[in-house]
Amino acid sequence: MKQTKISEAVVRRLPIYLQVLNEMHSREIQTVSSQELGYKLDLNPAQIRKDLAYFGEFGRKGIGYDVQYLIEKIRQILKVDQTIKVALVGAGNLGHALCNYNKYSKDNMQITAVFDVLPSKIGSHINSLKVLPMSELARVVAEQNIRIGIITVPAFEAQNVANQFVEAGVEGILNFAPAILRVPDEVRIQNADFTKELLSLAYYLVREGEAENESDLD
Amino acid sequence: MKQTKISEAVVRRLPIYLQVLNEMHSREIQTVSSQELGYKLDLNPAQIRKDLAYFGEFGRKGIGYDVQYLIEKIRQILKVDQTIKVALVGAGNLGHALCNYNKYSKDNMQITAVFDVLPSKIGSHINSLKVLPMSELARVVAEQNIRIGIITVPAFEAQNVANQFVEAGVEGILNFAPAILRVPDEVRIQNADFTKELLSLAYYLVREGEAENESDLD
DNA sequence: TAGATTGTTAATCGATTAACAATC
């Protein structure tokens, strides 16, 4: 039974909580308060408590949160308590990089199949995975129970690849191509296009020749 | 003279507008209404008009927006009407991938220097750029007027690299490492950690063995 | 018991959307 709809903002904070908690766990810290977490993350402690409270009562009044227990709970909420299999299309540099980050394994996310549209790439290897042709996508996704697709092809191919992922039945797509993808509502799209990140970063630069001092007005 | 403080949400939408407008421009579309843009981007037309109105009056009543003119204006706002130089630390797979995307050049963002902490990497080449040791960072950033730093090193090195970027005087950092970086307020940090993207994507998966049908309640 | 800290309600703040006069 789902509680009141959880907002995206909340969901996007959960992995950050997890990151800090993991780091604390590795330093053998047993217990943490929302205040300490808030300080580390630059977030309001009330927000952290509220976020967690959407999913249950994980803390103890007067004490705080048990680090290990909270990790476990957040992993359950994010569904990374089970292994989740991922397929990647686009065996270029970026695809390579992501495959090497199979340190996700710590988070139970595993890239277990790699595809490419280019004949020249097919049959080559990334780590121990053979690059397969797109014609194999549907079969492999079904057989391996792959639930998430990653797109690292050029923008003009991205929609086509997305269509094939949807057709194959993935539930979510992580898209690195600088393209706006159309998929059915039941498939979740997450965009991770760093060209846009760079552009929005540029906004905060100080225009050359402009006073850098913004504190001259109070 | 800055208008009322522009919210981050607005700034993050500007690159998306730019992307769609560029695509329209390449198809030789002259004019676009907020309604059409809204449809393409799945955004409320009023929001688009409001976003743009923060920066000036770019449209014409009864007509819409001139595509080319609006592109020009958004590029000015984002400050990519000038060339912005970028340095990258971490000549691994991901660093490689980003360098190859020097198709940013279209957006006037250029990676003009690459560094690494590992002696084994130093002296090798990425495209035409030689990988330099960190000891050169401050000098090169100053000499080339580099304003943005990209971090693609492992998490445990990231803070150290960030410190050196700050020291060298960059104004913004794009961080790909799964680490929370502390920098002075005047330096802008943008996180682009796809491990977190993947985790939040997992949240939207349907738990195995759970009914997928969410429409049984109205 | 006194001190700390949660979970939660109420207050505030900010962002999105609707509505419409202005005008091309």
Added chain:
DNA sequence: TAGATTGTTAATCGATTAACAATC
């Protein structure tokens, strides 16, 4: 002129923060 669409104000919606009773 009639139709379209902006820029902007007002209304709504949602997210963040403050405050505090409950309780460890």
